[in-house]
Amino acid sequence: MPNQSGIDAVGRVFHALADPSRRAIVERLVRGPAAVKELAEPLAMSLPAVMQHLKVLEDAGVIVSEKHGRVRSCRLEPQTLRTAERWLSGQRTEGERQLDQLDDYLKGT
Amino acid sequence: MPNQSGIDAVGRVFHALADPSRRAIVERLVRGPAAVKELAEPLAMSLPAVMQHLKVLEDAGVIVSEKHGRVRSCRLEPQTLRTAERWLSGQRTEGERQLDQLDDYLKGT
Numbered sequence: 001m002p003n004q005s006g007i008d009a010v011g012r013v014f015h016a017l018a019d020p021s022r023r024a025i026v027e028r029l030v031r032g033p034a035a036v037k038e039l040a041e042p043l044a045m046s047l048p049a050v051m052q053h054l055k056v057l058e059d060a061g062v063i064v065s066e067k068h069g070r071v072r073s074c075r076l077e078p079q080t081l082r083t084a085e086r087w088l089s090g091q092r093t094e095g096e097r098q099l100d101q102l103d104d105y106l107k108g109t
Numbered sequence: 110m111p112n113q114s115g116i117d118a119v120g121r122v123f124h125a126l127a128d129p130s131r132r133a134i135v136e137r138l139v140r141g142p143a144a145v146k147e148l149a150e151p152l153a154m155s156l157p158a159v160m161q162h163l164k165v166l167e168d169a170g171v172i173v174s175e176k177h178g179r180v181r182s183c184r185l186e187p188q189t190l191r192t193a194e195r196w197l198s199g200q201r202t203e204g205e206r207q208l209d210q211l212d213d214y215l216k217g218t
Contacts, residue, residue, distance in 0.1 A: 008129065010132070011126075011127050011128065011129055011132070012127075014123045014124070014126040014127040015123070015124070015127035017120075017123040017196075017197075018120050018121075018123040018124035018127060019120065020117065020120055023119070023120070023196075026200055027200065030200050030201065030202055031203075032202075032203070076200075076202055078200075078201070078202050078204075078205050081197050081200050082197075084197055085194060085197040085198060087132075088126075088190050088191075088193055088194040088197065089194060091135055091136065091139050091185075091187075091190055092139065092187070093139055093140075093141075093185055093187050094140075094141070095187075096187050
């Protein structure tokens with residue numbers, strides 16, 4: 001059995017990023033926090049559908065949302081994306097590692 | 110609308126990696142090609158269930174499978190994982206970019 005605690009967290013992140021609308025939301029939030037209304041504007045879907053996508057992203061820890069008065073705004077939690085990136089970065093074949101080493105050697109590092 | 114051709118390919122990869130059994134298969138294949146039977150051994154599931162997981166990974170371009178006689182073997186297609194890694198690597202906030210620059214400066218690169 002795989003390590004449930006660590007692996008499920010990464011799995012939730014990959015699941016959250018499998019949807020193009022959710023990736024579009026992440027790409028927008030990379031530029032800074034935004035209100036839900038602003039995030040919804042470029043997406044061709046209802047506000048409840050957008051809220052559902054935001055919930056998937058928030059449950060995975062990719063974003064954090066806060067309510068100020070009547071406005072809910074969202075921001076990225078960059079560390080979560082870095083966790084997924086590290087998993088991918090670790091999946092390098094021996095051939096890839098050798099190419100990386102050759103690349104480092106040619107760069108003189 | 111997001112760019113369907115490029116974004117859907119990345120979406121299929123993230124979907125494929127959302128499942129812990131499929132990630133366990135990838136982690137095994139990083140060490141080298143393997144027969145389906147060998148991939149199935151550590152997984153607590155039926156062979157048809159394993160085949161279904163392999164199909165999801167193959168449809169996403171994460172793995173390639175070939176049949177030699179009666180044995181089907183699988184290998185990783187590393188470039189597909191690198192595509193997903195690059196998408197994640199590109200999602201860096203301004204704060205993260207500044208920290209990366211400071212890190213490069215302190216390392217003298």
